[in-house]
Amino acid sequence: MLTVEGLRKVYAEKGGKGLAVALNNVSFSVKEGEFFTLLGPSGCGKTTTLQSVAGLETPDAGRIAMGGEDVFSSERRIVVPPNLRNLGMVFQSYAIWPHMTVFENVAYPLRHGRRKLTETEIRKAVMQSLAMVKLDHLAERPSPMLSGGQQQRVALARALVHAPRLLLLDEPLSNLDAKLRDAMREEIRNLVKALNITTIFVTHDQVEAMGMSDRVMLMRAGEAVQLGTPEDIYKRPNSVFTATFMGRSTVVDGVVQGSARAGDEVVIGTELGLFRGIAGNAIADGGKAALILRPNAIVAGELDGNSFPATVESVTFLGDSQEVRLRSGDFPVLQVTSPYQRVEVGSSFNAWIDPAHCIIVPAEEPAP
Amino acid sequence: MTAAVKGGIPLQRPVTVLVFAIVLALVVLPLLVLLRTSLLPAGQLPLESTDVTFANFVTLFTSKNSLTILSNTIIYAGSSTVLALVVATVLAYLTERTDMPGRFLLRTVMFTWMTIPALIVGFGWILLANPGSGVLNLWARQLFGIEGALFQIYTFPALVITTTIALVPTSFIMISGVLRNMDPQLELAGSVHGARRSTVLRSITMPLLLPGLLSSAIYMLMAVIQTFDLPLVIGMTAKVPVVSTRIYLLTAPDVGVPRYGAAGAFGVVLLALASILVWAYLRLTRVQERFRVVSGKAFRPKRVQLGAWKYPVAAAVWGYCLIMALPLLMMIWASLFPTYRPPSLETLSEASLDVYRTILENNAILRALWNTALMVVATATLTVLLCFFTGWLSVYRNDGVGRVIDALSFIPMTVPPIVMVLGILLIYLKTPLYGTVWIMVVAHVTIFLAFGTRTMATTLMQLNRELANAAMISGASWLTSLRTIVLPLIAPQAINLWLWSFAHAARDLTVPLMLMTLANTVVASTLLNLWQFPNLPGTAALAVMFSGVLLLLIVPAQIYISRRYDQD
Secondary structure (H helix, E strand, O other): OOEEEEEEEEEEOOOOOEEEEEEEEEEEOOEEEEEEEEEEEOOOOOHHHHHHHHOOOOOOEEEEOOEEEEEOOOOOOOOOOOOOOOEEOOOOOOOOOOOOOOHHHHHHHHHOOOOOOOHHOOOOHHHHHHHHOOOOOHOEHHHHHHHHHHHHHHHHHHHHOOOOOOOEEEOOOOOOOHHHHHHHHHHHHHHHHHOOEEEEEEEEEHHHHHHHHHHHEEEEEEEEEEEOHHHHHHHHOOHHHHHHHHHOEEEEEEEOOOOOOOOOOEEEEEEEEEEEEOOOOEEEEEEEEEEOOOOOOOEEEEOOOEEEEEEEEEOOOHHOOOOEEEOOOOOEEEEEOOOOOOOOOOOOOEEEOHHHHHHEEEEEOOOO | HHOOOOOOOOOOHHHHHHHHHHHHHHHHHHHHHHHHHHHHOOOOOOHOOOOOOOHOOOOOOOHHHHHHHHHHHHHHHHHHHHHHHHHHHHHHHHHHHHHOHHHHHHHHHHHHHOOOOOHHHHHHHHHHHHHOOHHHHHHHHHOOOOOOOOOOOOOHHHHHHHHHHHHHHHHHHHHHHHHOOOOOOHHHHHHHHHHHHHHHHHOOOOOHHHHHHHHHHHHHHHHHHHHOOOHHHHOOOOOOOOOHHHHHHHOOOOOOOOHHHHHHHHHHHHHHHHHHHHHHHHHHHHHHOOOOOOOOOOOOOOOOHHHHHHHHHHHHHHHHHHHHHHHHHHHHHHOOOOOOOOOHHHHOOOOOHHHHHHHHOOOHHHHHHHHHHHHHHHHHHHHHHHHHHHHHHHHOOHHHHHHHHHHHHHHHOOOOOHHHHHHHHHOOOOOOOOOHHHHHHHHHHHHHHHHHHHHHHHHHOOOOOHHHHHHOOOOOHHHHHHHHHHHOHHHHHHHHHHHHHHHHHHOOHHHHHHOOOOOOOOOOHHHHHHHHHHHHHHHHHHHHHHHHHHHHHHHHHHHHHHHHHHOO
8 A cells, every 4th residue: 555665864954064864765565454653762753754655745765655656756756745645644733723613624625635525525524524533513613622632533533534545643642641542542543443544653652552553663763673563573672772662671681602593592691691582683693682581571480591590679569560670699670570479578589581582682782 | 865856845836936036036136236326437327337436435435525414314313312212211111110190091102103104293393393483483482572483493403302202102112021021020139138219220120121222222223324204304404414315315306317326325335334233233132032031920010109209200201292292283283274374272263174175186196095005005915925925935944945035034124225215216217117106015015024024934933834734634735725724823913914014104205205206106205295395284184184094094903912912
């Protein structure tokens, strides 16, 4: 449905000296009906990528195709303007027009879009779209008199009313409070899945990304770092960056014995001892690497490899779970357990990690 | 690398190119022609000659006459500014910081007064204080038996005083703003620590106000060195030529041919003078931003109790306002009699509106009224339209194009209107545009470009860009998104700018007079023509009608805006 190839964008740096690379050779493709997420910290290029897809930014080089039709191609010198790309978009600020009613906001894409509709057709489509987000009873309300959550729904109705070929969501949940955010997350996912509309979602929140997406592309400093299903990326990170960005973990530096390709089993020697695990990425023979220990993967077990003696230093009870801070010699390790498991501060046990849950990735290079 | 891909949002490129070309033609062309003209030998036209000479500048800086003109200008501007600053500071302090009765009314009166064209006030002063039949002199003779004339309007001091009075309302508004932005807690802290009121005023209030006062002073200096109407009607008879009237006379002499080269040289000198002032102004206001004394809404100043001085002070202030209003009252009186009669109670019974009837039956005047209406409406509309695009481009185009348009549109701020108009006159002198209303529209739009672009840019900066982007994603073209989303959302500020341009174009005399032919007279130039004819009652009646219409249109809007400003 959407193909993005070799996207590159360079900005003049503020103050006029030098250039900043916003996008460097970004490529991906999205299947029909897929929920695809661009994830990364601020400044990673995810928004620039989305804006390029929308046509609000013009990249310096690369190609963007939608349903087989080029909407941008530096080689063929094609730039289709945003209004002719047939898209729907929900903005971070929602961008609900304050001088119009809810109805007029949602009717806008039908009135000013490519297809000319009669007033009856417009009314029918708008009310249908509003009913979809459960706001049909507020159609005639002036839009400044809406709550944040309602504005978000209007924005969604407006983005979907003209049946666009692609729905773009630019951090739509970041301005909502925590409870509403959880509810909207599910609602948006259910809605776009029911409509089977291809969706590109931009966020900096890995929980949102994992909870909503079919596939996630993690970005950093203008480049794609890893692309896969949420489970893949969480359980098989290919770098220290991915591992730490996708969730909390303890990173233990070490040296591998022998070389490995991604997915191979490999042994790493660390301060905590020898561990067998799965290589998240190719690692050279005897290369510096890092062992990733997810806090949920640590359990009590025998001291016979893939284990270390641990002392409980402190426990924080969080309700849904409890955080246990362990220490092995001088090395701090984080463990998360069920709130029903009794843990005594000061007690010692043998911590063990299943080799299938140990991830070994190349050592972190200094950040670019 | 960016050049690899052409295109983007359709129409944005042609519109950008068009706006850029218009701004370039409006702003840069007149200045280039002006520079060229200042190097022109006598008796030649700028666009028809390739000769270059520095004779104009040599004459300017060696002739005793032109050195007098320069020193006149500096003394005139300096003394009126200082006087206006003193009066305005006292009035502003009384309204903002004391319990003087009628302080709110005083603010409204000051706002209102800015609407009355200075030309009309100048005529009023001449009726009041001319040495022969001036009303004040007649009364002085009758009441005190004074021989000769006590009040002499045609003198340098009189020119300074009338200019001062005309300048006070603007400076009052500026200084009130400075006072209001100051945190009164700083003064309070002074008195808590044992200082007396006069000590606080001297050692805390004044130093804090100084940067604000200085920048207001520079702004006013700029206004006076380019002012034209009072030096024309009072200064010429008083034999006090200044640069602005000199430029006018060189281009439209009573006898002989225009001396464009000499006028151009004076224009360049005036431009240099103004540029220095603008540079100082920008520096000062930047310094002010840095030392801005932030005040919260919660800290409304405690007003100084005037006590026993309350009523004497109020009487003095309202006495001043009466003096300020005298010229207009005089014009109203003069408009009521077909031949001029000195004011007295006996003659009042003979008052009639006959003059107004005659005026409104005069075809030349009717045409001037129509021209004025056309000129001000076209000016206001085109100013808003052009400034919307220049403002948009300077905010949303982050590349060189946006910055260049931003810089170009600021230039008219530095150029005294008379200099800009001189340039425009020289460009269009030999084209069909000369002698039409439209050349005046071009001149006004150019002069208003700087203020208009600033206004629109500030407004657009506060508008979330996603609002317009959402429209384009929804399928609207760029122009449709501007028309249906951006314009409606900034409508209040656009209407404000429209009214501002309307009022300023209507009351301006510089542009109509410099560009006047028989065909394109407007009210301002007709007033001057009637006065010089001389048709005193006709001048008075037209002036009163004109002021009335302006007041009715502008004052309600201004009161509304200042109310809204107060609520913020």
